[in-house]
Amino acid sequence: xxVPPNSQQEMRQRNLSRVLYAVAAAGPVSRASIAARIGxxxxxxxxxxxxxxxxxxxxxxxxGRSGGVGRPGNALALTGxxxxxxxxxxxxxxxxxxxxxxxxxxxxxxGDERPNGEAGADSVLRxxxxxxxxxxxxxxxAGLRPAGLAVAVPGLVSRSSxxxxxxxxxxxxxxxxxxxxxxxxxxxxLRVENEANFAALAELWLSGESTARRDFIHVSAEVGIGAGVxxxxxxxxxxxxxxxxxxHVPVQPDGPRCACGGSGCLEQYAGEAALLRxxxxxxxxxxxxTAALARLRARAEDGxxxxxxxxRRAGKALGIxxxxxxxxxxxxxxxxxxxxxxxAPWLLPPLERELRQRTAAPDAxxxxxxxxxxxxxPSLGAAHSVVRSVLDDPLPYAVAR
Amino acid sequence: xxVPPNSQQEMRQRNLSRVLYAVAAAGPVSRASIAARIGxxxxxxxxxxxxxxxxxxxxxxxxGRSGGVGRPGNALALTGxxxxxxxxxxxxxxxxxxxxxxxxxxxxxxGDERPNGEAGADSVLRxxxxxxxxxxxxxxxAGLRPAGLAVAVPGLVSRSSxxxxxxxxxxxxxxxxxxxxxxxxxxxxLRVENEANFAALAELWLSGESTARRDFIHVSAEVGIGAGVxxxxxxxxxxxxxxxxxxHVPVQPDGPRCACGGSGCLEQYAGEAALLRxxxxxxxxxxxxTAALARLRARAEDGxxxxxxxxRRAGKALGIxxxxxxxxxxxxxxxxxxxxxxxAPWLLPPLERELRQRTAAPDAxxxxxxxxxxxxxPSLGAAHSVVRSVLDDPLPYAVAR
Numbered sequence: 001x002x003v004p005p006n007s008q009q010e011m012r013q014r015n016l017s018r019v020l021y022a023v024a025a026a027g028p029v030s031r032a033s034i035a036a037r038i039g040x041x042x043x044x045x046x047x048x049x050x051x052x053x054x055x056x057x058x059x060x061x062x063x064g065r066s067g068g069v070g071r072p073g074n075a076l077a078l079t080g081x082x083x084x085x086x087x088x089x090x091x092x093x094x095x096x097x098x099x100x101x102x103x104x105x106x107x108x109x110x111g112d113e114r115p116n117g118e119a120g121a122d123s124v125l126r127x128x129x130x131x132x133x134x135x136x137x138x139x140x141x142a143g144l145r146p147a148g149l150a151v152a153v154p155g156l157v158s159r160s161s162x163x164x165x166x167x168x169x170x171x172x173x174x175x176x177x178x179x180x181x182x183x184x185x186x187x188x189x190l191r192v193e194n195e196a197n198f199a200a201l202a203e204l205w206l207s208g209e210s211t212a213r214r215d216f217i218h219v220s221a222e223v224g225i226g227a228g229v230x231x232x233x234x235x236x237x238x239x240x241x242x243x244x245x246x247x248h249v250p251v252q253p254d255g256p257r258c259a260c261g262g263s264g265c266l267e268q269y270a271g272e273a274a275l276l277r278x279x280x281x282x283x284x285x286x287x288x289x290t291a292a293l294a295r296l297r298a299r300a301e302d303g304x305x306x307x308x309x310x311x312r313r314a315g316k317a318l319g320i321x322x323x324x325x326x327x328x329x330x331x332x333x334x335x336x337x338x339x340x341x342x343x344a345p346w347l348l349p350p351l352e353r354e355l356r357q358r359t360a361a362p363d364a365x366x367x368x369x370x371x372x373x374x375x376x377x378p379s380l381g382a383a384h385s386v387v388r389s390v391l392d393d394p395l396p397y398a399v400a401r
Numbered sequence: 402x403x404v405p406p407n408s409q410q411e412m413r414q415r416n417l418s419r420v421l422y423a424v425a426a427a428g429p430v431s432r433a434s435i436a437a438r439i440g441x442x443x444x445x446x447x448x449x450x451x452x453x454x455x456x457x458x459x460x461x462x463x464x465g466r467s468g469g470v471g472r473p474g475n476a477l478a479l480t481g482x483x484x485x486x487x488x489x490x491x492x493x494x495x496x497x498x499x500x501x502x503x504x505x506x507x508x509x510x511x512g513d514e515r516p517n518g519e520a521g522a523d524s525v526l527r528x529x530x531x532x533x534x535x536x537x538x539x540x541x542x543a544g545l546r547p548a549g550l551a552v553a554v555p556g557l558v559s560r561s562s563x564x565x566x567x568x569x570x571x572x573x574x575x576x577x578x579x580x581x582x583x584x585x586x587x588x589x590x591l592r593v594e595n596e597a598n599f600a601a602l603a604e605l606w607l608s609g610e611s612t613a614r615r616d617f618i619h620v621s622a623e624v625g626i627g628a629g630v631x632x633x634x635x636x637x638x639x640x641x642x643x644x645x646x647x648x649h650v651p652v653q654p655d656g657p658r659c660a661c662g663g664s665g666c667l668e669q670y671a672g673e674a675a676l677l678r679x680x681x682x683x684x685x686x687x688x689x690x691t692a693a694l695a696r697l698r699a700r701a702e703d704g705x706x707x708x709x710x711x712x713r714r715a716g717k718a719l720g721i722x723x724x725x726x727x728x729x730x731x732x733x734x735x736x737x738x739x740x741x742x743x744x745a746p747w748l749l750p751p752l753e754r755e756l757r758q759r760t761a762a763p764d765a766x767x768x769x770x771x772x773x774x775x776x777x778x779p780s781l782g783a784a785h786s787v788v789r790s791v792l793d794d795p796l797p798y799a800v801a802r
Contacts, residue, residue, distance in 0.1 A: 011412070156762050165762070215640045229729065231637060238731020239616045240765050245728040248761035253653065253721050262724070262759035320654050323663070324725040327646035328630065330639020358663035360649035361557050361566070364641050 012048075013393055015040065019048045020057060020078070020391045024104065028061050028075035049076060055398035056082050057102065078103040081143035083390045083397045086135060086188070087383025088128060089152040089195060089376075092117050092169045092223045093289060095124070096376060097131045099139040099146070100383035102390060104206075108138040109376075117223075121172050125180040132183035140185070147397055148386040149188045151177055152195040152378035154222055159241030162192045168259060169223040191385060196220035196244055198381030199337055199373060200228020201235055205384050207372040215331045217322065218371060219246060220378075221338040223289070225267050229329060247271065249321040269317030270347075272339060278310035293339060300346050311346035318347060319354025327360050337371030344370045413449075414794055416441065420449045421458060421479070421792045425505065429462050429476035450477060456799035457483050458503065479504040482544035484791045484798045487536060487589070488784025489529060490553040490596060490777075493518050493570045493624045494690060496525070497777060498532045500540040500547070501784035503791060505607075509539040510777075518624075522573050526581040533584035541586075548798055549787040550589045552578055553596040553779035555623055560642030563593045569660060570624040592786060597621035597645055598636055599782030600738055600774060601629020605636075606785050608773040616732045618723065619772060620647060621779075622739040624690070626668050630730065648672065650722040670718030671748075673740060679711035694740060701747050712747035719748060720755025728761050738772030745771045 015038075022037045023029055029037075035045040052058040053076075061075040080101055089096045093115055099108040110131045116124045128151075136146055155167025162178040177192050200218035207213060214233040220226050225247035229236040236243045247267040248260045255264025268274050276283060276292050279299065283292045299307040322334055334355070336344055352368050359365045373380060390397050416439075423438045424430055430438075436446040453459045454477075462476040481502055490497045494516050500509040511532045517525045529552075537547055556568025563579040578593050601619035608614060615634040621627050626648035630637040637644045648668040649661045656665025669675050677684060677693050680700070684693045700708040723735055735756070737745055753769050760766045774781060791798050 227729070231632075236632060236730070239733040239767075240731055240762065242762040242765050243729060243731040245731075245761040248728045248759070249725040250721050250759060251651075251654065260759070260761045262761070265759075265761075320651050321725070324650040324722070325729055327649045328628070328644060328726055328729065329637070330641055330644040330646075332640040358649070358651060358661070358666075360646040360661045360663070360666075361641065361643040364643045366640075 013395065015044070016048055016052060016394055017392050019045065019052060020102075020394060023058060023076055023078055024102070024391065028077045030075060034076070052394070055394065057394050057398070080105070080107075082145060082399060083147040083387075084139055084144040085383040085386025085390070086132065086139070086146045086149045086183075087152070087198075087379040087381070087386065088132065088149065089198075089379040089382065090116065090124065090128065090154070090170070091195070091378075092154060095128055095131055096379040097128070097135045098376070098379050098383050099135050099144060100380070100387055101144060102387055104384065104387065106380070106383075107142055107144060108135045110135050117170055121170070121175045121180070124170070125177070129181060129183060132181070136183050136185055146183075146185070146188055146386075147390050148191065149181065149183065150191040150193065150198070150382035150385045151181070152193060152198040152382045153177075154195050154224060154226075156242050156245075157192050157194055159237055159239070161241075162190050164192065189389075191382075193382070193385075194226060194228075194241075194244065195222070195378040196226030196228045197235055197237070198228075198379075198385065199371070199377035200230050200244075200381070201385060202373040202377040202381035203228075203335060203337070203371055204230050204233065204235075205388070206380065213333050213335075215329075216333040216335055216366075217246075217325055217329065217331050218335045218337055219318070219322075219340065220371075221270075221272065221340040223272050225271055225340075227325070229325075229331075231329065231331070246321055246325065249324055251317045251320045266317055266321040270314035270321075270340070275310055275314050278313060279304075279307040281307075293342065297342060300343075308346065311343060312350050314343075315347040315350030316354055319351040320358070322351065323355055323358040326355060326364070326366055327358075330361070330364060331366050333367040333369060335369055335371040337373065337377060338375070341370045414796065416445070417449055417453060417795055418793050420446065420453060421503075421795060424459065424477055424479055425503075425792065429478045431476060435477070453795070456795065458795050458799070481506070481508075483546060483800060484548040484788075485540055485545040486784040486787025486791070487533065487540070487547045487550045487584075488553070488599075488780040488782070488787065489533065489550065490599075490780040490783065491517065491525065491529065491555070491571070492596070492779075493555060496529050496532055497780040498529070498536045499777070499780050499784050500536050500545060501781070501788055502545060503788055505785065505788065507781070507784075508543055508545060509536045511536050518571055522571070522576045522581070525571070526578070530582060530584060533582070537584050537586055547584075547586070547589055547787075548791050549592065550582065550584065551592040551594065551599070551783035551786045552582070553594060553599040553783045554578075555596050555625060555627075557643050557646075558593050558595055560638055560640070562642075563591050565593065590790075592783075594783070594786075595627060595629075595642075595645065596623070596779040597627030597629045598638070599629075599780075599786065600772070600778035601631050601645075601782070602636055602786060603774040603778040603782035604629075604736060604738070604772055605631050605634065606789070607781065614734050614736075616730075617734040617736055617767075618647075618726055618730065618732050619736045619738055620719070620723075620741065621772075622671075622673065622741040624673050626672055626741075628726070630726075630732075632730065632732070647722055647726065650725055652718045652721050667718055667722040671715035671722075671741070676711055676715050679714060680705075680708040682708075694743065698743060701744075709747065712744060713751050715744075716748040716751030717755055720752040721759070723752065724756055724759040727756060727765070727767055728759075731762070731765060732767050734768040734770060736770055736772040738774065738778060739776070742771050 096111040227246035252264035258265040497512040628645040628647035653665035659666040
């Protein structure tokens with residue numbers, strides 16, 4: 001929970017932040033609309049807005065652009081210059097880096113597709129550093145100044161640390177990213193988080209207020225299966241930062257052994273490797289996973305019985321594991337993201353059947369849908385986490401004048 | 402998340418509340434200690450304390466009782482008069498009602514032991530009304546004024562409502578307690594909550610700050626198995642208020658059918674009925690459940706193999722369901738409360754074995770222990786929820802002078 005403000009100074013910071021979020025949510029907007037949105041007087045809002053204009057966070061678009069009724073005020077928007085967030089994802093088969101400005105626009109994006117699983121941390125992080133350098137340079141050329149760097153990884157990250165405790169599909173173990181990542185320019189604050197968490201945050205922040213989705217489980221599958229749990233609009237991180245390990249919820253307690261030490265975990269039925277194996281599809285060479293999944297999809301479309309059976313089994317297992325999660329968490333929605341999203345037409349029917357049969361509370365079966373954020377969810381969530389840290393407490397990022 | 406204060410008025414309310422919580426946590430305490438604890442100046446604290454003395458929430462104990470070093474200040478304590486919380490539990494076999502004063506002391510307690518499962522809501526709630534009348538009358542005689550009534554029920558309660566959607570072990574369905582409960586005296590605000598939730602809150606509020614248990618799953622078994630999930634010191638309620646249905650987490654997806662519509666739910670292995678059936682122990686007549694559980698315990702102590710096998714199976718099932726919960730939530734502790742607490746010597750070893758083998762993250766196996774709150778947990782949590790609503794925002798409860 002946020003610490004409540006105890007001083008005038010903290011209250012002013014909070015109110016500056018609320019004005020910025022109001023502009024971020026409403027697009028170009030007048031002072032009067034901001035006042036109405038956040039429940040402060042017009043005079044207070046004007047004072048706050050002047051400060052934010054002076055500090056370079058807001059720009060004035062001139063009269064007549066606020067889109068409202070009545071006398072047009074000068075519409076305000078978030079600057080397209082100044083602080084930006086740098087977000088990165090280290091995937092098993094790809095690297096992605098982007099720069100997002102305060103208005104939430106992706107201004108620079110770079111990526112490469114190469115298998116990272118066998119390359120070793122040093123080599124992967126060296127390539128990531130070059131990508132970061134390019135993105136930071138291009139962002140600078142566009143008038144943007146990185147306010148921080150956030151990195152999504154497919155592994156367990158200790159809470160409030162930059163240490164990847166374990167990323168089995170990368171073969172990493174106790175890898176501290178702070179020791180490896182140093183993009184050009186002044187040092188940046190670094191945040192590291194499980195990719196499923198950043199994907200869930202992207203869903204929370206980018207899917208629009210209208211969806212009213214503030215309680216959901218966002219399933220995020222690449223090679224492993226993770227989940228980001230958002231409750232009351234807050235990411236659930238867990239005591240050590242390890243919450244959301246949906247892939248290791250027991251589905252058949254006496255089922256196949258899992259690398260985690262357990263047996264019958266969800267990943268043994270719905271993980272990519274298990275799914276492809278059950279469908280009799282081999283993974284070959286670089287880019288092999290993507291090609292194999294495309295083959296599975298094509299076979300399912302052709303009605304291939306082995307593929308359909310494997311998908312039904314995976315969907316059922318997802319439904320059983322998610323029933324446990326739904327009975328414990330009572331979310332409004334379950335969202336399927338990552339690699340599994342492309343297989344939703346086959347996975348969702350058995351998944352929803354299990355949920356309907358097994359959810360304990362009547363009328364508490366959550367909505368099940370495909371995630372709105374695409375495959376860039378983790379890097380977008382990462383970049384936006386930096387942007388939001390600026391919007392939360394803008395003054396330290398003000399332009400010196 | 403608490404709404405941040407946006408005005409002087411809200412900031413004052415928040416600070417009055419912080420002073421009261423500081424006194425509640427530290428026992429008799431000087432103004433200087435309060436200032437040190439909450440990080441306000443001594444002058445601000447003195448002003449706040451004067452207001453709380455005038456309003457009747459604090460009393461001054463005279464010099465020399467603060468227990469600290471240096472010049473003794475006048476020690477302050479919470480009043481033993483004035484507002485109190487009334488808490489009640491509707492159990493399957495009992496009713497409990499208590500009154501708790503602002504200092505957290507139980508001042509009145511009444512209970513009866515009778516099976517409520519077949520009696521029907523009207524009859525049970527009529528008996529509860531008489532108990533409530535006696536407790537409110539006795540509390541009044543002790544100088545206490547009920548500030549609210551909170552009721553724990555073994556069923557699903559819609560969030561922010563007084564409606565029991567379903568309480569299978571009572572045979573209740575859409576029973577709105579507001580329509581039935583009317584203790585003597587002025588009308589009281591009513592809060593209704595699942596018993597597992599109030600038991601978990603009692604654990605959070607009453608087990609002492611020192612335990613640092615602010616992230617835990619509190620398993621609460623009576624006839625059914627529920628859980629209260631506390632994360633970062635906040636109860637997880639879920640979108641509809643139905644979170645914590647641990648009893649219906651699938652343990653063996655193709656296991657025995659459950660009344661919830663699913664199959665192989667935890668309750669089918671570790672619920673009281675399943676446990677007694679597996680041990681070959683029959684439940685007979687009124688008070689039969691308690692007697693049967695005592696018999697199970699006695700037989701286990703004597704080394705009866707059927708009883709030990711039933712307990713091992715239940716402990717293992719608890720461990721499987723809790724592994725799912727632990728992998729999703731990453732809590733610091735798992736606490737066993739309710740009827741299962743008495744069987745902990747037999748349940749915990751297999752439970753912990755499953756947790757150790759199946760928890761995905763290394764070093765993330767939570768502490769497993771027996772709950773510190775006894776069988777009165779639900780009614781105590783209920784009463785304290787009222788007390789805390791007074792401490793949160795005291796002024797509406799001030800004594801008129």
